[in-house]
Amino acid sequence: MGIVLGPNQYGKSENRVVRVYRDTERHEIRDLNVSTSLRGDFEAAHTTGDQAGVLPTDTQKNTVFSFAKETGIGSIEEYAMALAEHFVDQTESVSAARIAVAEYSWRRIEVDGAGHDHAFTRTGAETRTTVVTVGGTGADRRATVVSGVNDLVLLKTTGSEFHGFLTDHYTTLPETADRILATSLVAKWRYDRTDVDWDTTYRSVRGLLLQKFAEVHSYALQQSLYAMGEVALEKHPEIVQIRFAAPNKHHFLVDLGPFGVDNPGEVFVAADRPYGLIEAAVQRDDAPAEAEEWHW
Amino acid sequence: MGIVLGPNQYGKSENRVVRVYRDTERHEIRDLNVSTSLRGDFEAAHTTGDQAGVLPTDTQKNTVFSFAKETGIGSIEEYAMALAEHFVDQTESVSAARIAVAEYSWRRIEVDGAGHDHAFTRTGAETRTTVVTVGGTGADRRATVVSGVNDLVLLKTTGSEFHGFLTDHYTTLPETADRILATSLVAKWRYDRTDVDWDTTYRSVRGLLLQKFAEVHSYALQQSLYAMGEVALEKHPEIVQIRFAAPNKHHFLVDLGPFGVDNPGEVFVAADRPYGLIEAAVQRDDAPAEAEEWHW
C-alpha cells in the first residue's frame, strides 16, 4: 500500500481587476474578479517542496493584470481564454489551466437625462460569470467554456402553486394554490464551441431566463427551471447544457387572525434558513459527457 | 457609590416584512427589514427580572407584521411613524419608540418590452432607509425622521485629484492629478417636519447626490461629499442636516512596467482593506442640536 498525490491544482484567487477604457472622453469600465488554477506535473512540489516546476501564484496574478492591458477585456470569455492558453502554452509543467471570472456591472449616472461620461453606479449584486478551461497540446487541445449568472434574484407574487406532492409520516405542509415563488439563481451554461458572440449570447440567455420565469405558471420551482433551461437551449444551438442551483427563498404567509386581521396573500415573512435547494441540469440528449467543471 | 441602570432600549430587530398589493392584476411589492426599539421605565426588568412593564419583542414583531396590512406601507416613513406612535400611545411604560426600516427595491421583469404584472427582479444591494423616533405625550410629543440610503456604490474613472496635502515623517503617498474615486455611500438626512412627500423627496435627494458626485471635479472625497450635501440642502428646505459615511474604496494603478507594458490609467487593482473612511455632516447654520440618532 502506497500513499500518492491525487488530483491537484493551484493558483491565485480573487484578483480584483478594474479595466478602464479611456480612448475617448466617454470612458468604459470592466470590473472583474479573476481566479486562476493550474494543473500539471507538480508532484515534486508536494512531496519534496521542490518548486522548480511551479509558476508562483504571484506571477499568475501579474499576468492577470498585464493581460487586462495587453489583450484587453473584450468579453470575459475571450480574456479568460487568452489567459488559459498563455499558461498552457508558455509553461512546460502546466497541462491545463482553468480561469474563472465574475464580472460586476455598472451603469452610467444620469445627469440631465443622459448617461455621464465617466461616473458610474453599481447595478445589483448579480454577477456575470465564466469558467474557461484549456488543456492539451496540438490536436489534443481542448477548450471548454461554461458561462453563467450568479445571484440573479427573482420573485413572483402569484402564478405559483404547490400541491399533489408525496406525503409520509413526517409531512405537515398544507397544499397551496397561490404562493410567492422566489429564488437567487445560479445558472451555468456549457458551450460546445468557442466561436461565439459572447456578450450578445449572455444578454440573450439572461433575458430568456427572466422572461420564462415570469411567464411560466409554476407548479414547482423544478418546473420553472426546466422551462427556463429548455428555452435557452432551443434558442441557442451553441449551448449543450444549462445547470441551475436555485434556493427556494421561502416567503411564509403571516397569520394575522389572532389580531382580527384578514391576510389574503398580502403580508409575508421572508425566511432565511432553512431553504429549499433545487439543483438541476437541462441538456441536449447528445450532450457530451460532463467535464469536471460541471460538478456542483 | 451606587450602581444604577443607565440608558437602555429593547426591541425586535430585522423583521423581514414583504407586503404585496394585489388589488388589481398589476401587483406591487414593498420589501422591508424593520427593527423596533422601545425606551421607557424598564428598571424592574433589569434589576429584579420583573416583566410587568415589558411588552415582549415577540409582540412588537406581531405588530410590525399586522400594521403592514392594517395601515399598509405607503412610504417607509409613514409606516414607521404609525408603528412608533402606536407603541408610545398604547403602552404605558413606553416613553419613546424608535423604528428603523431598510427597503430593498425590485423592478418588473421585462417581457416583450413591457414590465410583467407580477414577476420582479432585485435591483442592487442599495437600500432606502429611515429611522423614525417618537417620544413624549401631548404638547411634548416629538417626532424625528432621519431618512437615507445605504450602500450606494459610486465610481468615477477620472475627474479626481489628490495633492497639496500635509506631509510628515510617515508620508510616502505620491500626489496624483488623476485617480479613480469610488465609495459605497451611507447618507442620512434629517427632516425638521413630518408633512413631507417622502417618496418624492427620497428620489429627488438620491438623484441630486448621484448627479453632484458625477459633476464635481474632485480634489478630495471630502469635497465631493460636501458639495453633494450642499445641493441636497439647497433644494430641500425640509432637510436640516445630511450626514455621510463614505469609505474611500481605493483603486491602485498597477505597475506593469516590469513587463514592458505601459499603464496610463487603465488597469487598477480594487483593494479591500484598509480603506479611507470619511464621515461628515453638512447642515444649516440654524439646525437644531443633534438628536441621539445622529451619532455615528
Place this chain on the structure above:
Amino acid sequence: MGIVLGPNQYGKSENRVVRVYRDTERHEIRDLNVSTSLRGDFEAAHTTGDQAGVLPTDTQKNTVFSFAKETGIGSIEEYAMALAEHFVDQTESVSAARIAVAEYSWRRIEVDGAGHDHAFTRTGAETRTTVVTVGGTGADRRATVVSGVNDLVLLKTTGSEFHGFLTDHYTTLPETADRILATSLVAKWRYDRTDVDWDTTYRSVRGLLLQKFAEVHSYALQQSLYAMGEVALEKHPEIVQIRFAAPNKHHFLVDLGPFGVDNPGEVFVAADRPYGLIEAAVQRDDAPAEAEEWHW
C-alpha cells in the same frame, strides 16, 4: 440661512496589523484590526478641496504599521494611546484622534502535549476591542478609554424563564418556565483613568461576565445583563460604566407532536431573524456624562 460643515472626522479603517515577537525561539503574535479617525480643522478640505491641513489616510496607515514596531504592542490600549497622542501632538490641524482596535486571539498548536514555539491556531470569532480617544492640549488634554469584547457567544440550556410580561392586542407569545437563553454579546466598558493593567483587567472582566451569565437564574436577558454589569463594576473601581448590545438569539422548541414524538426541551431550531435586541448600560451613579463614543 447658511449651509455649513457639521461634525466630521476621517481616517484609515481596518489596517490589518500582525506583529510577531521573535526575540527568543518562542514567538509571540498580536493580530489586530486598527482604525484611525482624526478630528480638527478640516473645513477647507470640504469646502474648497484644499488639503493643506489634511494628513492623508495613507500616512495614518504608515504610522499604524510603524508604531507596531517603534512602540510595540504591549496591550491594545497602550498601543492605541500612543497612536492617538502622536496624531494630536504632531499634527497641528488635529484636535482629537480616535483609535479603534480589535484583537484576534491565537493559541499555540499542541505538539506532544506542549504548545509549539511558532505554530498557532485561531481561537474563536470573538475579539477583544478598545477605542481610545485623545483630545486637547496642555491642561485640557483628555483621554478616554473604552474597552470591550465583541461577538462573545453564550448559551444556557436551562435556568432561563420568561413570564409575567405585559400583554396587549398583539400578544401571542406563551409564557415559559424553561427556555434556551443565547446571545452574541457586545460589551464595552469605560475607564475613568489610564493607569490600568489593561490585559489583566480585560481577562478579569471577561471572566466575570461569563461566570455571572452562567450563574444567574434568568427571568429576562435584561436581568442577566444587569447582573453581569453590576459585578464588573463592583470588582473594578476603575470602570465607571459598562454597556451591552445583546441579540436574543432565539431557539424555538420544535413541535414533534405530529410525528408522535415527545420533545421535553431537547430539540430546538436556532433562528436567524428576527431577533430580540437588548441594549443597556450599567453605571456608577456618579459616572461622568457620556462621551460621544458611548452612543450606539
Place this chain on the structure above:
Amino acid sequence: MGIVLGPNQYGKSENRVVRVYRDTERHEIRDLNVSTSLRGDFEAAHTTGDQAGVLPTDTQKNTVFSFAKETGIGSIEEYAMALAEHFVDQTESVSAARIAVAEYSWRRIEVDGAGHDHAFTRTGAETRTTVVTVGGTGADRRATVVSGVNDLVLLKTTGSEFHGFLTDHYTTLPETADRILATSLVAKWRYDRTDVDWDTTYRSVRGLLLQKFAEVHSYALQQSLYAMGEVALEKHPEIVQIRFAAPNKHHFLVDLGPFGVDNPGEVFVAADRPYGLIEAAVQRDDAPAEAEEWHW
C-alpha cells in the same frame, strides 16, 4: 435533437438543529447545520410540474428535526447515515440521499475552576463536517462517508521558505527564506468503511493535521499539505483519501525603511485578496475511483 433533464437533486438546506441532552443535571449540547438532498426519478416534477413522486423539502426538514430526538445525535456521521437510509428506504422515488452536516462546537463556561453544568460559550469559527451519501437497494446498497473540518485557521511565524520556483516574463516575486505561512483549511477525508469510531477518529485526524502543520519545515504550502495528508493516511487505515482546499493567506512584510525603522520579520500586513489557493488530494494508490461528492 431532443432536450432532456440532466443530473438533478433537491432538498432542504441549512436546517439549524440544536439538540440538548438533559438526562442528568449536566447537560450536553450538539449544534448542527443539516442539509438534505434527494436524487431519484423526479422527471415529471421538472417537465410537467407533477409532484406525485416529490417528498417536499418541508417534510425533509421535519424528518431532520424529529430524528434529532428519535435516533439522537451520537456522532454527526451516525445521524446523517440514519437520515440518508430513511429517505432511501422509505421513499420509493428516491434512489439516493445525500446528507451534509456541519457541527459548531461549544465548551462549558468555567465557574470556580470547573465547567458549568448548563452554560456554554462557542469555540471558534471552525466546524466539523460530514457528507454521507446512501444509494441503491439490497446488494447494491452503497454508503459513502466523507468527513472533515472547515475553516481551521493555522499560522506559522517562521519555518516557511519559498524559493527555487519557476520564473517567466511576468515574475517579480523575490525569493524568501523566512515568511509567515497561514491558511484557513478545508479538509475532507473519505472512509472506505462505516464501522468507524467517528468521534475518536475525527479528533485524531484533526490533531495529526495540526501537529504536522506545526512540525514540517515548509518549502511550500503544497508540501505542508501533502505531509499532513500522508500522516493522516498512515495512522488511519480506514481513510483512503484526504482532500485539501487551502487559501494561502498572505502576510506581507511591511517596508518601514522610509521611516528609518528596521523590520526583521516583525510587522506584517494581513492581506485579504487575492490569495493563493492550493487544492490537493493525498490518497492510497489503490483508492477506489472518486465519488461525485469529491469534486471541488
